[in-house]
Amino acid sequence: MMSGKSTENQNMEVILDVMGCKTRRDIINLLREEPRFVSEISRELDIGQKAIIEHLRAMEEAGILSSFFRKIERGRPRKYYDISRDIHVSITINRNTFRVDVMDDLLNRKQLPPGDEWSRLLNIENKIKKGQWEAVEELKNLIRLYDHLKRRAEDLLMEAEIRRKME
Numbered sequence: 001m002m003s004g005k006s007t008e009n010q011n012m013e014v015i016l017d018v019m020g021c022k023t024r025r026d027i028i029n030l031l032r033e034e035p036r037f038v039s040e041i042s043r044e045l046d047i048g049q050k051a052i053i054e055h056l057r058a059m060e061e062a063g064i065l066s067s068f069f070r071k072i073e074r075g076r077p078r079k080y081y082d083i084s085r086d087i088h089v090s091i092t093i094n095r096n097t098f099r100v101d102v103m104d105d106l107l108n109r110k111q112l113p114p115g116d117e118w119s120r121l122l123n124i125e126n127k128i129k130k131g132q133w134e135a136v137e138e139l140k141n142l143i144r145l146y147d148h149l150k151r152r153a154e155d156l157l158m159e160a161e162i163r164r165k166m167e
Helices: 006-019 022-031 038-045 049-061 116-129 135-166
Strands: 065-070 078-083 087-093 098-104
Touching (some): 006 087, 006 098, 022 078, 038 078, 049 065
Antiparallel strands (some): 065 078
């Protein structure tokens, strides 16, 4: 039936569950044009703000959407929502097969570095896409860290190769 690790199956189930709702698909269709805040989405779709907030929360928890705050001339900063990554869902149904494949376009999840560093990079990428230029300094610092880690890993590899040849 459906294959893959349990976390991959959970991710697939969450995405299918979230995307099974027409209102959520309509929200994503709006966000393809540009990031929007709750009242804009509510007005465009003629749906109450409380319902929109619940849909946005579910999609953000699934990793389909991200949010950020943007200052406005008067009042508090507004929370905007945007599509956070490209996701492809392929469903195959025939007499011999029932398979659902969910693929993250950025990279296959199995290839991602573990934990916080990858999310940190994606967060910086989202900030830069939204014109938050202070994130460029964060990116420079992250690159310096990655360069240092790469040099250290290369040194370790060279040392391991030398030891292996000596044995």
